[in-house]
Amino acid sequence: MKIIEALQQDAPSFSFEFFPPKADVGFWDLYKTILDLKPLNPTYVSVTYGAGGSTRQKTVDLVRRIKKDAGIEPVAHLTCVGATKKEIASVVDELTAGDVQNILALRGDPPAGEAEFVQPEGGFAHASDLIEFLQDRYDICIGAACHPETHPEAPDLDADLTHLKRKVDAGCDYLVTQLFFDNTDFYRFRDCAAKKGIDLPIIVGVMPILSVKQVKRFTQMCGASIPKTLLSQIEAVEDDNEAVRQVGCIHALRQCEDLLANGVSGLHFYTMNRSTATRAIYQHLQEQLVKK
Numbered sequence: 274m275k276i277i278e279a280l281q282q283d284a285p286s287f288s289f290e291f292f293p294p295k296a297d298v299g300f301w302d303l304y305k306t307i308l309d310l311k312p313l314n315p316t317y318v319s320v321t322y323g324a325g326g327s328t329r330q331k332t333v334d335l336v337r338r339i340k341k342d343a344g345i346e347p348v349a350h351l352t353c354v355g356a357t358k359k360e361i362a363s364v365v366d367e368l369t370a371g372d373v374q375n376i377l378a379l380r381g382d383p384p385a386g387e388a389e390f391v392q393p394e395g396g397f398a399h400a401s402d403l404i405e406f407l408q409d410r411y412d413i414c415i416g417a418a419c420h421p422e423t424h425p426e427a428p429d430l431d432a433d434l435t436h437l438k439r440k441v442d443a444g445c446d447y448l449v450t451q452l453f454f455d456n457t458d459f460y461r462f463r464d465c466a467a468k469k470g471i472d473l474p475i476i477v478g479v480m481p482i483l484s485v486k487q488v489k490r491f492t493q494m495c496g497a498s499i500p501k502t503l504l505s506q507i508e509a510v511e512d513d514n515e516a517v518r519q520v521g522c523i524h525a526l527r528q529c530e531d532l533l534a535n536g537v538s539g540l541h542f543y544t545m546n547r548s549t550a551t552r553a554i555y556q557h558l559q560e561q562l563v564k565k
Contacts (some may be wrong), residue, residue, distance in 0.1 A: 274346050276375050277446040279316045280474040284562075286539030287555060288314035288348075288476070293320060293331035300331065304560050306548050308343055313555060316539065319348035319377060329356075333364060337371035347415065349373055352381030353403050357395035361403070364410060366510035377405045377416040377449065378440075382494075401439040408444035416446035419475065421453045421462040425496035430462070434469045448475050449541055451495050452480040454503055454524065457532050474538035479528060481542070481550040484523025485511045518550060526554050533558065 279286050289310060294300055307318055320336050322329060332349060333450040349368055359362065365376065380400040392398040397406065400417060407415055417440040420433060427433035437448075448471075453459055459477060466475075482488045485507050492499055499507075502536045503524055510516035529540055540558075542551040 274374070275446075276317055276346070276348060276416065277414050278472070279346075280476075280538050285533060285537060286476060286541075287313075287389045288315055288317045288319065288539065289548070289551060289560075290319045290478075290541060290543050291335075293335050294546070295331075298558060300335065303546055304335065304338065304343075306546065307339060307345065309425050310548060310552070311343060311345055313552065315345065315377065315555075315561075316349050317346040319350060319541070322350040322352045322354075322379070329364060333371075335366050336368065336373055340371055340373055346375065347373060348375040348377050350379060351403070351407075352379045352383035353393065353397040353400065354374055354384060354390070355393055355396075357393060358397065359395070360407065361396070361406070362410065365413075366409065369411060369413065373413075375414045375416070376407060378407060378445065379418055386427065390419045399436075399439070401436070401443040403414060404440055404443040404445050414447075415445045416449055417441075417478075418451065419448045419458045419462070419466070420451045420496065422451070422497050425494075430465060434466055434471070437466065438469055438471055441471050441473060445473070447476060447538070450478045451477045451497060452478045452491070452543055453497050454528070455498070455500050455561045456528055456535075458498075459532070460535065469470060476484070476539040477532050477537045478541045478543055479525055479532075480545070481518075481525040482507060483518050483547065483550060484514065485517055487545070488521075496538070522550050522554060525550075529554060529558055530561070531560075 292310050294303055320332050322332050336347040336349040338347050378400055397403045404415055419437050423430050423433045506520050507517050
């Protein structure tokens with residue numbers, strides 16, 4: 274199934290994101306975690322591509338196994354980092370040979386130790402170039418990323434939306450947002466994107482806070498912000514992991530309820546390879562949808 278087909282239905286999509294661990298033991302633990310989600314009937318699960326393509330083969334192996342054995346629709350992340358067009362084509366050939374029909378096309382972050390992204394020799398400079406390449410060569414569904422609070426490298430929202438429009442024009446089918454914690458940031462972004470002629474389905478990325486240190490590191494990396502009230506709440510219980518988790522889950526649940534009430538195409542949970550919090554939120558939301 275192509276993800277765009279699910280997004281054309283009346284009901285919102287629900288999906289989960291995981292990253293492939295480097296150790297084989299962790300790989301099988303993660304696969305079991307994903308299998309445990311099958312009864313929830315998620316629209317799809319996505320698997321990230323390690324920094325610099327460091328988990329490239331593990332991503333391919335995990336995605337193909339999810340498709341073949343787990344019976345859950347997978348989305349494989351694909352980046353431009355450290356790869357030629359030929360190498361990228363080889364990865365996609367392997368994915369499509371395993372009947373994987375969905376790819377999230379990303380430029381990718383600069384490799385560790387490098388301040389800026391540098392176009393690989395024989396590779397791509399932008400996600401839009403990768404999307405155009407995939408669109409011309411394969412019969413697949415292509416997702417792309419967007420940033421409600423503006424990409425860290427963009428000077429302002431308008432410039433960021435101009436780059437996003439290039440991805441849309443290159444042929445991506447839907448968008449997935451970076452994490453955010455204030456829904457007003459997303460609604461402003463959605464309105465501005467529409468004015469720019471961007472009318473694709475937008476799946477909203479949500480990350481329940483599990484650790485104060487972790488969320489500060491992530492928001493610094495991706496350019497997202499933590500509302501002052503929420504920051505004060507989690508810092509007040511910073512030394513109590515369970516209390517932080519409870520505050521984070523409640524905030525994420527309230528976010529999701531408001532987003533669904535305002536007509537988002539879907540919710541995508543950044544799980545950090547832990548399913549307990551997202552499972553609880555997901556099940557609560559499903560119960561509410563059934564009642565309606």
